Amino acid sequence: IVLTQSPGTLSLSPGERATLSCRAGQMISRSFLAWYQQKPGQPPRLLIYGTFSRATGIPDRFSGGGSSTDFTLTISRLEPEDSALYYCQYFDSSSYTFGQGTKLEIK
Amino acid sequence: EVQLVQSGAEVKKPGESLRISCQTSGYSFTNYWINWVRQMPGKGLEWMGRIDPSESYTNYSPSFHGHVSISTDKSLSTAYLQWSRLQASDTAIYYCARQDWELVDDAFDVWGQGTMITVSS
Numbered sequence A: 001i002v003l004t005q006s007p008g009t010l011s012l013s014p015g016e017r018a019t020l021s022c023r024a025g026q027m028i029s030r031s032f033l034a035w036y037q038q039k040p041g042q043p044p045r046l047l048i049y050g051t052f053s054r055a056t057g058i059p060d061r062f063s064g065g066g067s068s069t070d071f072t073l074t075i076s077r078l079e080p081e082d083s084a085l086y087y088c089q090y091f092d093s094s095s096y097t098f099g100q101g102t103k104l105e106i107k
Numbered sequence B: 001e002v003q004l005v006q007s008g009a010e011v012k013k014p015g016e017s018l019r020i021s022c023q024t025s026g027y028s029f030t031n032y033w034i035n036w037v038r039q040m041p042g043k044g045l046e047w048m049g050r051i052d053p054s055e056s057y058t059n060y061s062p063s064f065h066g067h068v069s070i071s072t073d074k075s076l077s078t079a080y081l082q083w084s085r086l087q088a089s090d091t092a093i094y095y096c097a098r099q100d101w102e103l104v105d106d107a108f109d110v111w112g113q114g115t116m117i118t119v120s121s
Helices: none
Strands: A003-006 A009-012 A018-024 A033-038 A045-049 A062-067 A070-075 A084-091 A096-098 A102-106 B003-006 B010-012 B018-025 B033-039 B045-052 B057-060 B069-073 B078-083 B092-100 B107-111 B115-119
Touching: A003 A084, A009 A018, A018 A033, A018 A084, A018 A102, A033 A062, A033 B107, A045 A062, A045 B107, A070 A084, A084 B045, A084 B107, A096 B045, B003 B092, B003 B107, B010 B018, B018 B033, B018 B092, B018 B115, B033 B069, B033 B078, B045 B069, B078 B092
Parallel strands: A009 A102, B010 B115
Antiparallel strands: A003 A018, A018 A070, A033 A045, A033 A084, A062 A070, A084 A096, A084 A102, B003 B018, B018 B078, B033 B045, B033 B092, B045 B057, B069 B078, B092 B107, B092 B115
8 A cells, every 4th residue: 555645845824724635546444544743853643543533632623534545634723833744654454554744834 | 651662772883783672561561563663864654564462473564574573572561673784774763653453443552752773884
């Protein structure tokens, strides 16, 4: 499974909405699509699992959606601390794949 | 509190061997797979492989199979990532991460802080 994320970089202002895309090279199960946030010098943090579900402690500004080959991470009401790299990930029962990442910059 | 604490940074020469560790606490070690993820300087995340601590069953990414070895010590609740012959291209940060099949659909809910490996002559 190949995951392609777009755009490579997204530059938005506080208060705006960000939509990050993750496209799979073939149909995948919604059950095993996850999103992570990584800030400089830190390990990744789980945001969304099972396409839609927020991980513990993740604010409701973060939401996931999609099906088949097209998945999205939406961040509403952007805040300066949302500036980070975002990765999608898929599990196909015995191995994992990550997308190449989207860099979100908050102006 | 569930924690994964990794061993410290290493500087090695090409051809040397190395084993780094991921010590877990706060949960039943044998109930959750441990995964290893590489992040080369300025690059994205790459899944390397995983181990089931209960039976030491492993899966590896084809990109890493044969170059690294993943193991555990159940008595220490610790997972390991090992190289027999390092290459300069192994320079990267390596993360261990717990795979939670129960609550988050096999996503990685807890991560170690990362171990920086520098391989240089």
